Amino acid sequence: MANGLFEKVLIANRGEIALRIHRACREMGIQTVAVHSTADADAMHVRLADESVCIGPPSARQSYLNIPAILSAASITGADAIHPGIGFMAENAQFAEMVEEHGFTFIGPTPDHIRMMGDKVVAKRSVAACGLPVVPGSDGPVEDLDAAIEVARSIGFPVLIKAAAGGGGKGMKVATSLDGMREAWHMARSEARAAFGNDQVYLEKYLGRPRHIEIQLLADLHGTVVHFGERDCSVQRRHQKVIEEAPSPALNASQRDYIGELAAKTTRQLGYRGLGTMEFLYEDGAFFFIEMNTRLQVEHTITEMITGVDLVREQIRVATGAPLGYDQSDIRFHGHAIECRINAEHPETFLPSPGRIDGYHAPGGLGIRIDSALYDGYVVPPYYDSLIAKLVVHGGTRNECLMRLRRALDEFVIDGINTSLPLHQMIVAQPDFLNGSYDIHWLEHLMSGEKP
Numbered sequence: 001m002a003n004g005l006f007e008k009v010l011i012a013n014r015g016e017i018a019l020r021i022h023r024a025c026r027e028m029g030i031q032t033v034a035v036h037s038t039a040d041a042d043a044m045h046v047r048l049a050d051e052s053v054c055i056g057p058p059s060a061r062q063s064y065l066n067i068p069a070i071l072s073a074a075s076i077t078g079a080d081a082i083h084p085g086i087g088f089m090a091e092n093a094q095f096a097e098m099v100e101e102h103g104f105t106f107i108g109p110t111p112d113h114i115r116m117m118g119d120k121v122v123a124k125r126s127v128a129a130c131g132l133p134v135v136p137g138s139d140g141p142v143e144d145l146d147a148a149i150e151v152a153r154s155i156g157f158p159v160l161i162k163a164a165a166g167g168g169g170k171g172m173k174v175a176t177s178l179d180g181m182r183e184a185w186h187m188a189r190s191e192a193r194a195a196f197g198n199d200q201v202y203l204e205k206y207l208g209r210p211r212h213i214e215i216q217l218l219a220d221l222h223g224t225v226v227h228f229g230e231r232d233c234s235v236q237r238r239h240q241k242v243i244e245e246a247p248s249p250a251l252n253a254s255q256r257d258y259i260g261e262l263a264a265k266t267t268r269q270l271g272y273r274g275l276g277t278m279e280f281l282y283e284d285g286a287f288f289f290i291e292m293n294t295r296l297q298v299e300h301t302i303t304e305m306i307t308g309v310d311l312v313r314e315q316i317r318v319a320t321g322a323p324l325g326y327d328q329s330d331i332r333f334h335g336h337a338i339e340c341r342i343n344a345e346h347p348e349t350f351l352p353s354p355g356r357i358d359g360y361h362a363p364g365g366l367g368i369r370i371d372s373a374l375y376d377g378y379v380v381p382p383y384y385d386s387l388i389a390k391l392v393v394h395g396g397t398r399n400e401c402l403m404r405l406r407r408a409l410d411e412f413v414i415d416g417i418n419t420s421l422p423l424h425q426m427i428v429a430q431p432d433f434l435n436g437s438y439d440i441h442w443l444e445h446l447m448s449g450e451k452p
């Protein structure tokens with residue numbers, strides 16, 4: 001580790017996020033190792049990396065999730081550290097542990113913190129003990145239907161039964177009255193068992209029309225923690241985020257400072273290190289913590305646009321043990337940013353649409369950023385996540401950002417496959433979106449033709 005930095009980082013991921021990490025490393029003078037499946041031999045990040053190692057066949061299980069293959073690639077290339085990216089190994093505590101046992105640095109939090117936040121009951125209890133507001137509900141897991149009914153009576157209907165191992169909405173069931181409890185209980189338990197091999201569940205008061213607001217956090221190894229404000233990720237469908245924006249059109253500066261400071265204080269008390277995101281539901285002026293993500297997130301880009309901070313660079317820097325070197329008062333917010341996630345899928349049916357790109361033109365100009373590993377002639381493989389590009393737009397005001405976004409969407413050409421570009425065109429023409437008046441159910445209501 002010359003100059004206290006890593007000399008070589010292995011990027012255990014693919015697609016736009018692998019490219020994003022490569023770019024941060026290259027600017028820091030760090031060599032990069034790309035690992036890839038046979039399906040990704042022609043990927044952009046593989047071409048740009050200093051070295052590359054093929055780690056297996058197309059199936060993610062045999063390549064991007066193949067721990068021995070990833071660790072072997074790190075050994076033979078002499079990497080100092082492994083960046084897990086997003087998805088795949090990013091929130092796997094056992095992988096983080098094995099990376100460190102083999103003498104590499106895991107660019108992320110400690111295995112204990114990954115484990116703590118992976119169990120939603122432990123996560124909630126831990127942050128509540130620090131004074132962070134959580135959704136009213138059971139104190140920990142609920143053992144049987146009778147106990148669940150007792151909790152539901154005391155907090156009042158509607159209630160939500162959630163899987164402790166959950167996230168992503170699996171094993172989540174609403175009961176609107178006592179009559180619905182038995183069915184919701186058994187469905188939540190069996191869904192949780194099938195999805196996670198763990199049927200532990202807990203109860204919360206069900207919030208009907210919340211927004212999803214998350215706080216970006218960064219902690220060094222010496223107890224300094226800062227927040228980079230919030231992102232509003234309420235525009236989603238089936239638990240897949242579609243558009244994110246920062247700042248949230250629903251918050252003012254004092255609400256931002258309040259929840260940001262509280263989240264940072266909690267992060268410090270937990271002894272957390274690295275990048276992290278606390279997710280909140282926001283309804284009627286109140287915040288309720290639901291989960292913490294212990295990794296870099298897809299939508300980190302909009303935070304970078306309004307703060308001017310390279311979050312991946314900061315994540316790598318703190319992983320070396322470097323002190324942050326600045327505090328909360330050094331973080332300033334400028335203007336507004338919106339990200340459109342562009343997927344290789346049909347804009348209405350959402351069916352995946354892999355295949356060859358036979359025409360590609362990305363928009364440009366002031367305030368436009370494209371994070372994508374696409375190129376003309378690239379073949380989008382059918383095996384992985386369908387995210388192919390992020391269109392990220394900055395403006396001095398939300399209105400300027402929206403005008404610029406609509407202009408950029410009109411310029412964007414991706415031919416040969418179906419993409420979600422037309423979905424984004426539709427959304428940015430909606431009066432509710434332009435007004436910022438949407439909640440987590442807004443897009444699904446809009447697309448089903450219901451009145452929101």
Ligand code: MV4
Nearest residue numbers: 135160167168169204205206207212236290440
């Ligand atoms: C909730 C909720 C309403 N009330 N909890 C969905 C997945 C998991 N991350 C938490 N989720 C929710 N928890 C209470 N007490 C509504 C959701 C929810 C949701 C949350 C964030 C973003 C999109 C969502 C879509 C549907 C439901």
